[in-house]
Amino acid sequence: MGSADSKLNFRKAVIQLTTKTQPVEATDDAFWDQFWADTATSVQDVFALVPAAEIRAVREESPSNLATLCYKAVEKLVQGAESGCHSEKEKQVVLSCSRLLTRVLPYIFEDPDWRGFFWSTVPGAGRGGQGEEEDENARPLAESLLLAIADLLFCPDFTVQSHRRSTVDSAEDIHSLDSCEYIWEAGVGFAHSPQPNYIHDMNRVELLKLLLTCFSEAMYLPPAPESGSSNPWVQFFCSTENRHALPLFTSLLNTVCAYDPVGYGIPYNHLLFSDYREPLVEEAAQVLIVTLDHDSAISTSPTVDGTTTGTAMDDADPPGPENLFVNYLSRIHREEDFQFVLKGIARLLSNPLLQTYLPNSTKKIQFHQELLVLFWKLCDFNKKFLFFVLKSSDVLDILVPILYFLNDARADQSRVGLMHIGVFILLLLSGERNFGVRLNKPYSVRVPMDIPVFTGTHADLLIVVFHKIITSGHQRLQPLFDCLLTIVVNVSPYLKSLSMVTANKLLHLLEAFSTTWFLFSAAQNHHLVFFLLEVFNNIIQYQFDGNSNLVYAIIRKRSVFHQLANLPTDPPAIHKALQRRRRTPEPLSRTGSQEGSSMEGSRPAAPAEPGTLKTSLVATPGIDKLTEKSQVSEDGTLRSLEPEPQQNLAEDSLAEGEPGQVWREQRRLSSASVSGQWIPTTDWILSWKSKLPLQTIMRLLQVLVPQVEKICIDKGLTDESEILRFLQHGTLVGLLPVPHPILIRKYQANSGTAMWFRTYMWGVIYLRNVDPPIWYDTDVKLFEIQRV
Numbered sequence: 001m002g003s004a005d006s007k008l009n010f011r012k013a014v015i016q017l018t019t020k021t022q023p024v025e026a027t028d029d030a031f032w033d034q035f036w037a038d039t040a041t042s043v044q045d046v047f048a049l050v051p052a053a054e055i056r057a058v059r060e061e062s063p064s065n066l067a068t069l070c071y072k073a074v075e076k077l078v079q080g081a082e083s084g085c086h087s088e089k090e091k092q093v094v095l096s097c098s099r100l101l102t103r104v105l106p107y108i109f110e111d112p113d114w115r116g117f118f119w120s121t122v123p124g125a126g127r128g129g130q131g132e133e134e135d136e137n138a139r140p141l142a143e144s145l146l147l148a149i150a151d152l153l154f155c156p157d158f159t160v161q162s163h164r165r166s167t168v169d170s171a172e173d174i175h176s177l178d179s180c181e182y183i184w185e186a187g188v189g190f191a192h193s194p195q196p197n198y199i200h201d202m203n204r205v206e207l208l209k210l211l212l213t214c215f216s217e218a219m220y221l222p223p224a225p226e227s228g229s230s231n232p233w234v235q236f237f238c239s240t241e242n243r244h245a246l247p248l249f250t251s252l253l254n255t256v257c258a259y260d261p262v263g264y265g266i267p268y269n270h271l272l273f274s275d276y277r278e279p280l281v282e283e284a285a286q287v288l289i290v291t292l293d294h295d296s297a298i299s300t301s302p303t304v305d306g307t308t309t310g311t312a313m314d315d316a317d318p319p320g321p322e323n324l325f326v327n328y329l330s331r332i333h334r335e336e337d338f339q340f341v342l343k344g345i346a347r348l349l350s351n352p353l354l355q356t357y358l359p360n361s362t363k364k365i366q367f368h369q370e371l372l373v374l375f376w377k378l379c380d381f382n383k384k385f386l387f388f389v390l391k392s393s394d395v396l397d398i399l400v401p402i403l404y405f406l407n408d409a410r411a412d413q414s415r416v417g418l419m420h421i422g423v424f425i426l427l428l429l430s431g432e433r434n435f436g437v438r439l440n441k442p443y444s445v446r447v448p449m450d451i452p453v454f455t456g457t458h459a460d461l462l463i464v465v466f467h468k469i470i471t472s473g474h475q476r477l478q479p480l481f482d483c484l485l486t487i488v489v490n491v492s493p494y495l496k497s498l499s500m501v502t503a504n505k506l507l508h509l510l511e512a513f514s515t516t517w518f519l520f521s522a523a524q525n526h527h528l529v530f531f532l533l534e535v536f537n538n539i540i541q542y543q544f545d546g547n548s549n550l551v552y553a554i555i556r557k558r559s560v561f562h563q564l565a566n567l568p569t570d571p572p573a574i575h576k577a578l579q580r581r582r583r584t585p586e587p588l589s590r591t592g593s594q595e596g597s598s599m600e601g602s603r604p605a606a607p608a609e610p611g612t613l614k615t616s617l618v619a620t621p622g623i624d625k626l627t628e629k630s631q632v633s634e635d636g637t638l639r640s641l642e643p644e645p646q647q648n649l650a651e652d653s654l655a656e657g658e659p660g661q662v663w664r665e666q667r668r669l670s671s672a673s674v675s676g677q678w679i680p681t682t683d684w685i686l687s688w689k690s691k692l693p694l695q696t697i698m699r700l701l702q703v704l705v706p707q708v709e710k711i712c713i714d715k716g717l718t719d720e721s722e723i724l725r726f727l728q729h730g731t732l733v734g735l736l737p738v739p740h741p742i743l744i745r746k747y748q749a750n751s752g753t754a755m756w757f758r759t760y761m762w763g764v765i766y767l768r769n770v771d772p773p774i775w776y777d778t779d780v781k782l783f784e785i786q787r788v
Contacts, residue, residue, distance in 0.1 A: 006038030011049045018054045023064040032072045036096035043206065046099040047772040055107045059114065070104065071122045073097040074145045081151035085158045094152060095203065098210045101145075102774060105213045109220040110779040118142035119232065142214070146237045149211050150244040153251075154179040159203050161194050179247040187254030187344075188337045201280045208283040209774070211237070212765070215290045219762050219780045223618050223755055231293065238291050238323045245324040249291075252284040253329075256374070257344025261351055261365050278365065285370040286765050291325040292377045293761065295754035330381040338388040345375050346397035353404050353447050368405065369764045372421045373757070379428055380749065390434035393441050396458055400447060402426060403465045407449050410473035411605040414614035414788050417760045419469075423483045424747070426462075427626070430487040431746035433636060436494030448601030456499035463488060463498070467505040471512070474607075482524075482623040485531035486745050492538040493632075493742045497546040503553035506535065511560050516568065516577035520680040526688050527623075529564065534743075537696045540732075541739040548727040551700070552720065555708055558701050565694055569685040578679075608788040615763030616784040621752035627745035638744060695737050703735050759783050 013034035017024075024031050041049065058066045080094040108114045121138040139147075156162035160182040184204070186193035214233045238245060259281040332338070349372075351365050375398065379386040389395050402422045409415035429435040439459035451464050466484045469477060488506075498506075512518065513528045536554065539547050554561070568574075608614070620626070630638040707730075708723055715722065763783050766775050 007041060007045060007049060009034060009038055010041050010045075014050055014054060017065055017069065018058050018062075020065060021062060023062065024068060026068050026072065032069070035069070035073070035100060036076060036093045038096075041096060041099070043099040043102065043209070043772050046096075046103050050100070050103050052107070052777055055104055059107060059111060066104070066108075067117065067122070070101065070108070070117070071141065073101050074141055074148070077101075077148040077152065078144055081148040081155070085152070085155050091158055091203075094158075095206055098206050102206075102210045102213045102772075106216065106220075106775050106778040109217045115217070115220075118145070142233060143236055143241070146211075146214065146233065147242065149207055149214075150237070150242050150248060153204060153207055153248060154182045154244055156182070159200050159207065160184070161197065161200070179244045183247050183254065184251035185254035185258045187250070187258050187340050188332055189250055190254065193258075196277070198276045201276055205279050205283050208280075208287050209769075212283065212287055212290065212769075213774055215287075216762070216765075216775060218293075218758065219766065219775060219782045220778075222781045223759055223783075231290075234291055234293065235323070238325045240324065242324075246328060249288075249325045249328050252288045253341070255284045256281055256288065256348075256371075257341050259344070260347065282367045282370070282768070285367055285374060286768070288325075289370055289373045289377065289761055290765070291323070292329060292374075292381070293758055294323050294326045294381075295749070295751060326381055329378065332382060333384055335388070338385055341378065341385070342389060342394055342398075345371055345378075346394065346401075349375075349398060349401035353401060367768070368401075369418055369421070370768075372402070372405075372418075372425060373761055373764075376421065376425055376428070376757075379425070386428075386432070387434075390429065390432050390438065393438055395429065395435065395438050396441060399426070399429075399439075399458060399462070400445065403461060404447055404449060407451060407465050407468060408605055410469045410477065412608045413474050413476055414608040414612045416474065416476050417615075417617055417763060419473075419477060419480060420617070420620060420756070421760065423480050423487070424753075426487050427483055427490075428747045430490035431627075431630075431744055433494065433632070433744075436491035439491055439494070440496045446599060448599055448603075450598050450602040450604045452501055453597055453599055454499045454501035456502060457495075457497070459491065459495045460499045460502040462491075463502045464505055467509060470509060472605075479620065481528055482531070483626070485528055485535075486623055486627060489531050489534050489538070490744050492535040493542045495539060495547070496543055498539070498550050500549040500553070503547075503550040506532065506550070507553045507557045507560065510536075511557065514560060514564050516573070517580040519567070520574055520577045520685070522678055530688075530692070533693050533697070537693055537740065538742065540696055540700055541736065542742070544732060548724050548730075551704070551727050552724055554697065555701065555705060558705065561694060561697055561701065564692060565698070567685065567689050569682045569689065571682060574680055574682070574685070610788065612788040613767060614786050614788055615759075615766060616786060617763065618752075618756055618759050620756050621750060623745070625750060625752060626747060628748040630744045630746055632742040632744060638746070641743075699736055700732060703732060704730065 013031075016031070016034075026032075055066075058069075074097075076093055076097045080090055080097075083090060085091045085094055108117060119140045119142050121140055153159050154177065156177070163181065180190075183190040183192075184194065215231060215237075217233060218231045236242070242248075259277060261278065332341070348365060349368055352368065379389065389398070402425060406419055406422045409418050436459075439462060440457050443456060443458045443461045449465070451461075451468050454460050454464060466488065470481055470484065510529065510532045513525065513532065519526050519529065536550070539550055544551070629641040631641055633639055704727070708726070711723060711726055759782055766780065766783075766785070769775065
């Protein structure tokens with residue numbers, strides 16, 4: 001039968017389903033078989049031949065027909081899994097049912113009345129009504145479906161290579177099959193790399209698409225942080241009920257981390273051969289991050305027996321949460337496994353950067369957002385992995401691509417989520433001393449980026465990119481300023497020598513943030529000044545030698561510090577500053593920042609194309625909720641600081657973002673007018689002005705300015721190199737106040753960030769699945785879809 005005929009028959013069956021008002025009996029195989037008998041309908045065909053309006057019509061007008069269709073399709077998948085799919089016919093039936101369910105499930109999830117359907121057992125259906133007794137221990141439909149998908153993903157000659165040599169006894173018994181021998185790719189805990197097989201890869205993609213669709217019920221529930229993260233589909237699939245949990249987790253992780261889009265090392269090779277691995281890698285990455293959506297702040301009680309986890313996992317560790325995927329991820333511990341994962345993720349994240357060197361030489365991947373979520377999960381759930389990443393300068397292979405993405409996406413409002421996750425990862429890394437130390441490595445790889453040319457270290461790169469984001473990013477990025485500066489504060493005690501370009505950028509930020517109109521125009525803006533002063537204090541106190549560029553920049557811009565010390569607090573001055581605010585909508589003035597030439601081959605960050613779809617995100621918690629203060633002891637260890645009682649809280653620095661009490665106190669000192677417009681008061685300004693940590697810098701200026709002026713007069717100097725040479729050999733030992741202890745603000749997980757990650761991740765998955773458009777035009781509740 002030709003494919004046109006089979007599409008026609010399939011379409012006829014769909015029309016019958018929508019027009020039959022009488023329920024069709026489950027036993028009427030002649031009717032139901034029309035949906036999976038013909039083999040020529042691709043997943044794209046199914047989406048075209050089963051329109052959304054018709055699925056909804058069946059759901060409303062003949063619900064029992066929709067129920068039977070789902071039930072029968074699941075039954076066929078279960079039969080396929082039981083029999084091992086030996087004939088071509090069986091394989092095609094499984095694929096047809098899989099495509100049909102992928103099409104229909106979102107419409108079941110969008111209707112609250114249907115949501116329980118898959119978690120009920122179907123009494124007597126399809127069993128020829130042989131009495132009720134066998135329904136006692138029947139599984140809910142969802143469980144049968146998930147277990148069938150898991151079995152089918154390790155089905156010899158369908159999704160994995162058969163190990164049997166003889167064709168006579170080809171019925172490998174599905175139930176005795178050890179799926180750990182059929183892991184899809186070498187890597188963590190598995191050394192053997194099977195022959196690539198295009199057909200197997202494509203079949204895996206179809207089944208993973210269906211699995212992802214099952215998990216997507218989460219998209220149809222509005223965001224609620226208190227709901228925890230119990231997606232019943234994920235919970236069951238990642239439980240001990242799924243005997244393939246370990247090999248599947250390993251298969252997904254290894255498939256992603258082993259992927260090399262370069263075309264097996266030969267430039268331009270992808271132009272000759274189509275890369276059928278990429279769709280599988282994308283699907284694997286998406287399934288992996290969804291199964292790892294587990295709120296680490298509220299970990300569940302351990303139930304896993306440490307002996308079942310295979311050699312790749314660390315049995316000495318206490319058993320982890322009930323979600324086996326999270327459990328396995330948290331227990332990977334061998335150096336070679338960490339190396340494999342880190343190298344794989346770094347290779348894929350760097351892929352878009354390679355693109356800019358040799359255009360089109362490598363296949364350009366699009367799934368960097370999924371990779372960033374995966375990297376985040378690895379660091380968050382596996383502390384040994386985090387320390388491994390920071391142990392060598394390999395962390396810079398992750399840092400450079402992240403800075404590239406941040407710089408590239410800063411003007412595009414449809415990529416605000418990407419900006420957030422990049423910054424969150426850097427915040428997490430910056431809480432570890434080793435990250436600051438690694439940043440001192442010279443930056444020599446020249447990734448074409450639209451930033452000023454400088455000669456310096458990776459720390460210079462980080463600060464120059466952050467300056468660019470703050471001064472020329474999208475308006476929606478303002479909530480991230482606190483985070484960006486917290487990262488700089490965290491690394492500042494370890495930065496051995498900043499370039500002149502970077503020193504000027506930091507002072508430009510201080511200048512912009514300390515103008516009265518900016519300071520007085522929002523309740524938290526003064527925090528940014530506190531952060532920057534803390535950066536300068538850390539560098540002067542701990543890294544004075546080697547930072548003559550910064551010291552020189554501070555001396556040149558000394559008026560900024562004097563203005564801050566003499567900040568006006570009287571009502572007329574406040575009024576005048578606010579008048580200026582009405583005239584200046586720009587968050588920062590660009591003047592006074594010498595841009596210089598940009599790096600070769602760079603293009604300015606472009607705003608989103610008109611018509612681009614974007615998904616909304618929930619608000620992220622403030623920096624005080626995102627981080628926990630720790631003090632670095634003499635020996636370099638961290639001591640967690642208890643939040644102080646209210647009166648001293650603001651003393652060391654208001655930059656913490658205050659807990660509720662101090663916040664309410666500040667709100668009281670200011671007055672928010674009826675319109676909700678922020679109105680600063682004299683008392684409010686005085687409450688934080690007295691705490692500005694200016695002593696160290698004022699002392700430095702007091703000692704050095706007269707000396708520098710004397711040199712200039714004596715030698716008639718206008719040449720800064722001479723002054724820099726003097727500053728390089730200068731010392732302030734004994735002249736500065738006693739060094740303050742180093743404060744690190746470490747990222748801490750909470751239900752607010754868990755919720756943010758959930759909406760961001762599902763938003764990415766929604767927008768990336770356009771062929772077929774699985775969730776398009778369905779009534780999702782987790783986020784809104786907007787056009788830019």
